[in-house]
Amino acid sequence: MIAQHKLALAQVLARARRAPLAWLMMVTVIGVTLALPAMLYVALDNMQRLAGGLATTPQISLFMAMDASREQVADVETQLKNRADVATWRFVSRDDAWKNMQADAELADVAAGLKKNPLPDAFVIEPKEHDNPAALDALQQEMQHWSGVESAQLDAVWVKRLHGLLALGNKLIALIAALLGFALLIITGNSIRLQIANQHEEIQLSRLIGATDRFIRRPFLYAGTLYGVGGGIAALLIVLAATWFFNDSVAEITALYASDFRLTVPLADMALPLIVGSALLGWLAARFAVGRALAGIENY
Amino acid sequence: MIKFDRVGKLYPGGHEALKNLSFEIAQGELVFVTGHSGAGKSTLLKLIAGLERATSGTVLIGHQNVSQLRRAALPFLRRKFGMVFQDHKLLFDRNLFDNVALPLHINGIVGQEAAKRVRAALDKVGLLGRERAMPVTLSGGEQQRLAIARAVVSRPEILIADEPTANLDESYATDLMQLFRSFNQVGVTVLIATHARGGEQSGGGRVLHLKQGTLT
Incomplete structure (x- = not known):
């Protein structure tokens, strides 16, 4: 054969x-x-x-509630540290943000019109899985429910x-x-x-x-x-x-x-x-x- | 070995080539099928070799009823026969060796064993040493002998030749008949269709004479 x-x-x-x-x-x-x-x-x-x-990886902006306590902010920080699907993250305190806003030439006028700092504490998070919209959505949903978190926003439009x-x-x-x-x-x-x-x-x-x-x-x-x-x-x-x-x-x-x-x-x-x-x-x-x-x- | 029982062959269009034919051929026999062209000689041979199917009656080869064989079984029936066709059917795009090797390849025999048998067959018909030649360089008689070498190379039990001497002159035809007899002498059943009556058959062998599709 x-x-x-x-x-x-x-x-x-x-x-x-x-x-x-x-x-x-x-x-x-x-x-x-x-x-x-x-x-x-x-x-x-x-x-x-x-x-x-490319550098334009998707980000999740996590805004703390205005009345969130220091402990809640610290909790979020530890959670972020322990998560495997978060690549990097950066804390922007409400004071820093307020200073930035006042320093910004275009926003200075707006800031001047405000009596007190309207900005919350925030985290800027870079997830690891850039190119998986479903995973990004899930991550954002989960963060939304962490205690002290007002809102988690995913700028995922371009990924989609x-x-x-x-x-x-x-x-x-x-x-x-x-x-x-x-x-x-x-x-x-x-x-x-x-x-x-x-x-x-x-x-x-x-x-x-x-x-x-x-x-x-x-x-x-x-x-x-x-x-x-x-x-x-x-x-x-x-x-x-x-x-x-x-x-x-x-x-x-x-x-x-x-x-x-x-x-x-x-x-x-x-x-x-x-x-x-x-x-x-x-x-x-x-x-x-x-x-x-x-x-x-x-x-x- | 071969048994026809009230065999008829009706071609589409109404031509009745064979009518109610009954005969038997024993193993080792030399049989001449004679008759004018159109008498049904070719049809008879084709029915035996499984190249045509009878429209009535039974054709037994060994104990196999050929008319009832499945299509897939036909190739294996055909391998029992060595066929020498009226028009040689040599392949002119390859040399003598490859022409003779084809039936062996079909039987699954290749390589050294095949080469040995091809040379033996070419030797028998007197063409050994010209294996690399192309068929077109052969004379008519040599081409016919090449066709015979191809027919016997796989050592069939039955050798069937359709008008093998049709286009040859007298001396060649006698040589060729001698060749067929030599195969018959070593036990091969040989069937030869020829339109000539007398002459070639001299020297032994049974004659089946056909006239308009019936034996006479």
Whole structure:
């Protein structure tokens, strides 16, 4: 059985050697087609990384009640210290805030009109999980109920917006990948169909002298799968080349923002699914093509 | 070994190729199926090899009723036979060796064992040493012998040849018949369809003469 598989594979490789140009063309077509969604994925992945690394992390502003006691403020402080999901926090006392307000040129007039300090003690908190809106919401809800807390405000609008955009981007990639995958099925299927037509005589003879459908199908399935594997690798190389090509420009731009951000390809996440997915598409296309062809060469 | 019991074959369109045919062929026999073209010789051979299905009656090969075989079982029936087709059906895109190796590959025999058998088969038909040649470089008689090598390479119990000498001149045809007889002498059941009456059959062998789909 293994010998049969080796034989089929050897046949396919021999055929590829005889017509290297045709093989290369198929692999390139598949590679280019797959490179498009793969590049979008890389772009999105880098955007996500960039967004995660920027200073505009979401903050929770915790305002104490006006009548909160020193003990309650201290309690909140210890709670914040002990929490694992809080990255950093800063205490702004009502006196400091009042001084800041008076010092602020635009707010000084307003402050002057007030008889006493209207500001509460406050904490400015940076949660650890920047990019998980649900966790941020939960944290804010919980803090809201701490004793002595008047209100906890989450400035999460932009996080939600970003997530909305990224989710949209992901959906777009999925859609493009699905459409192009469908196109690849047709392209690969057609190429296999041509090969079958070229070997019509061999298939017919093989049937007459006792070949099973499985035997006849096998080399074509290998051909389709190899197209897929080759195409997946080609796509990966194209993405790597494109990233390298873009990185010069990215470096120039990010230098202006005093950042050393560079595009990176998430190879570990991407390589295997890309190649395996592509191989699977090739196999599937070949399966369809051979199935149709065999039904056409029916004898008996 | 082969038994026909009131076998009929009606092609779609109404052409009745075989009518109510009954005969038996024992193991190791040499049988000539004769008759004019259109008498049903090819159809008869195709029914035996499982390439066509009878429309009435039963065809027994061994103890298997061919007309009732499932489609998936047909390839395994066909492997019992070595077939020499009227039009050779050689593959011109590969050399002699690969042409002969095909039935072995279908049977799951590859590598050294296959190579050994391919050479033995080519040797039997006198083409050893030309394994790397392409079929197109062979003469008509040599092509026919290549087809025979391919038919016998997997050591079938039954060898079936459809008009093997049709396009050959006299001396070639005699050589070829000698070759078939030599296979028969080592125990292979041999069935040969030929339109010539007399001549080739001389020297032993039973004759089934067909006329318009019936035995005479």
